[in-house]
Amino acid sequence: MRLIAAGLLLFGTLAPTLAIPPPTKPPCCPRHEVFTECGSSCPATCNSILERNANRVCPDICVRGCVCREGFVRNRDGKCIPPDRCGRDGHRPGDSSEEESGIRCHRPNEVFSECGSACPETCDSIVKGGSERKICTKNCVIGCTCREGYVRNADGECVLPEECPRHESSEESTKCAPNEVFSECGTACPDTCANLDDPKPRPCTRNCVIGCICQEGFVRNDEGQCVLPSQCPNSDAIASSSLLLAPLPECGPNELYNECGSACPETCDTFNGLVENRACILLCVPGCFCKDGFVRSKDGQCIPPSECPKPTGSTPTIEIITPECAINEVYSQCGSACPATCETISGRSPPRVCPAVCISGCVCRAGYVRNAAGKCVPPYECESNPECGPQEVYRECGSACPPTCRNVLNPNLEIACIDKCVAGCFCRDGLVRHHNGKCVSPKQCRIPIGIFTVGSSEELNAE
Structure with missing residues (x-):
């Protein structure tokens, strides 16, 4: 969010209204070539068929541009010819794969x-x-x-x-703002004014984040500054002073309070092998936990594992009561946190970062998705032709990786893309998807978010 705000401040001097040029048309391709939005990154060439190197590893990504028509391959001169004409120009396999690919490496080294x-x-x-x-x-x-x-x-x-420029670990290179310290391994989910009053545990990826973090006892506000909890706008709601001074809860014998305990603590049952391998979500759970070397018994006491009752000859049957699910639903102990819906398969829902956690409950059967009414239906029963936005068209078989401003601003960026049909709303030909979700001309990709509004076709075609 701060990056977007910075972008708006940086370009704040731009005019509030900008004329958007007409959409670009696909380029004209040479003879025996056609334009494609999703061509192979390893197209067939004379070199590849003469060397018979079809077993090479090829990245499964879309490459936009002109490709040889079916039944043609590209020769060393960059022309598309029938395969039976390869080798007639005296070219030996492997002479110049650089010329074959059309890529020129002109930079030094x-x-x-x-x-x-x-x-x-x-x-x-x-x-x-x-x-x-x-x-x-x-x-x-x-x-x-x-x-x-x-x-x-x-x-x-x-x-x-x-x-290479040296990144010295001096105070100059790791200079942090007030109330901040530099850390080689900070958390990916720091405390902020926004989440401080949320009592629920937060799923968080377990990785080190290098950079400046708030000092102990400080949280980050909406402006990116490290402040005391009492300085947060919602300090009255979170009663920060009492949070800082609140006494730790009293724990029982052989217990210790832990701000970040396991969601799946050890018990006598797990120690005795009465519980099969469990999918356990990786998140912090505050509370009283057994000390190291102790496990929790059935009556809730922390005892040494040696005092756990020994399992009898036969493994006891543990009855798991599962809720009754609706039609086309099944109960799952480890369902996805981001299940497929009519929205997601249609492309109307933006890509989401989905936490890798188990969610127990009723999920749609394989081959079904959840519609807006919460029912599990086959994909073909989803609304087949949703209302698309300005400069969008509905396609039954659109690309899984439609062109975006990210592609335009990074032409050498390679994106792994699965080869499948995606039904939904897509930008009209010649337009790409902007970071704010609107369809714009590629020339408008460098304009910061919020500076323009794309509306009717008359607006888009304005000179």
């Missing part, structure tokens, strides 16, 4: 690679020394990579590691 890393080394990654681990897909990326021994800097240039 760059080379063309047919199988580069999806996570190449950068100045940032070597300076941090692995303190910030990232998940990297194991697939080939075709394009320009740095020569061996070089890394890419913030300007996109390939330089020697010693030429």
Whole structure:
């Protein structure tokens, strides 16, 4: 949210009304070529069919542009020809895959690679020394990579590691705002004025966040500053002073209070193996928990595991009472926190970050989704032709990765995209989806959110 606000302040001097140019048309393609929004990242070439290297790893992503028509392949000159004409120009397999691909590596210390890393080394990654681990897909990326021994800097240039700017761990490089301290491993879910009065446990990813965090006893307000809870706008509602001074609850024998206890504490049953492997949500639960070396008995006491009653010869049958579910529903101990609905499969609902937690309850049977009335129905019973917004059209088989401003602003960005039909509202041809959800001309992608409003086609076609 703060990034959006900063963007609005940065561009605050722009005129309040902007003329939006007409939508762009797909480019004209050369002979034997057609334009596609989702072409292969590893199209067939003379080089690939002559070397018979069909087993190479190819990233499953959409590439927008001109591709050879069916029955044609691209030769070393970039032209689409029938496969039986490959090799007639004296070209030997493997002579020049750079020319074959049409990619030119013009920057210093760059080379063309047919199988580069999806996570190449950068100045940032070597300076941090692995303190910030990232998940990297194991697939080939075709394009320009740095020569061996070089890394890419913030300007996109390939330089020697010693030429990278040094991120010294001095007070200058880790200078934080008032009431903040620098942390190599801060929480991904810090306390804020907004969530301080929420008594419910919050699902939180368990990863280190490097940067400035609020000092102990401070929380972050809506303006991004670290303040005392008593300085929050809702301080009366949360009674922060009493929160800070509130005595810890009294715990029983062999118990300790823990602000971040397990949601699935150890019991005699788990110790004796009477409970099968459980899916346990990773979240903090405040309360009284057994000390290390103790487990909770059936009567709620914390006792040494050796004092747990031994299981009898046969494993006792544990009766699990499940609620009665509606038609086309089944009970699940570990359902998704973000189940499929008519909204999500139609594309009308924006992408969501979904916590990987188990939700017990009634869920739709396989092959069913939940409609607006809360009933589980087959996808074909969802509203087939919803009302779309300005400059949108409904498609029964749209792309799973429609073009967005993110693609326009990052033309070299590669996105893994599944090849399937998605029904829903999509931007008209020539338009892309802006960060604010509206369909705009690609030229409008650099305009900050909130500066313009897309309405009728007359507005869009204004000169």
